[in-house]
Amino acid sequence: MRIINLGSSSKGNAVIVEFADSSTIMFDCGFSHKQLLRKSVTGAVVVTLPEICCLTHDHKDHSKGLADLQKWGVEIVREDRVEPFFVKSFDGVHDTPVKGFAVRNSDTNEVVLYATDTSYIPPIKGLTHMIIECNYDVDTLRENSFHRFKDVVARHYGLDDVLGYLELCDTSKLEEIYLCHTSSENLDPRKALTEVQQLTGFQMVPVLICRCLSATQSSL
Numbered sequence: 001m002r003i004i005n006l007g008s009s010s011k012g013n014a015v016i017v018e019f020a021d022s023s024t025i026m027f028d029c030g031f032s033h034k035q036l037l038r039k040s041v042t043g044a045v046v047v048t049l050p051e052i053c054c055l056t057h058d059h060k061d062h063s064k065g066l067a068d069l070q071k072w073g074v075e076i077v078r079e080d081r082v083e084p085f086f087v088k089s090f091d092g093v094h095d096t097p098v099k100g101f102a103v104r105n106s107d108t109n110e111v112v113l114y115a116t117d118t119s120y121i122p123p124i125k126g127l128t129h130m131i132i133e134c135n136y137d138v139d140t141l142r143e144n145s146f147h148r149f150k151d152v153v154a155r156h157y158g159l160d161d162v163l164g165y166l167e168l169c170d171t172s173k174l175e176e177i178y179l180c181h182t183s184s185e186n187l188d189p190r191k192a193l194t195e196v197q198q199l200t201g202f203q204m205v206p207v208l209i210c211r212c213l214s215a216t217q218s219s220l
Contacts (some may be wrong), residue, residue: 089153092118136186
């Protein structure tokens, strides 16, 4: 599986997932057609038109490019479905109705989780790849944004939540973890990488932080 992160912040969110059989899906599309083309050129990557786009919620930083996708014939998915991929949606917790998704490609036996802008994610079996919000760690949030502490915790997944989720889930098939929607103000990325890698078995499961165009693994 190849995961291309086109953006993971309040400026825009979009992730392309290319399965081992070259079939492609997208999670969110918070960028216009022109912005996507610019990202493709500047990042020297080919952004393949997805078969479906799973939309978490209607905030502009997640949905700005939906009209363009629909114009190109891409189906927007908000609920469960079984074809061409098995999509399991779940309700998250945010300041607006929000969905998370687990998508299975039955031909390749790959299962990817995508969950962002939510303070709740249910346990899901058989995950091979995880794209999961890690917006803050408690110490950094308390130090830098104490006035927003309760609001952020109520609407977002933090480092302690990610660690608790990994302890709760069966990670025996897990191949990669992508930490997304990370706050530059409220998260210490080095701390997040270290603690998640320690929990999963240091260097056994690659842990990456979604930055600008592509997911990049930070050195420790």
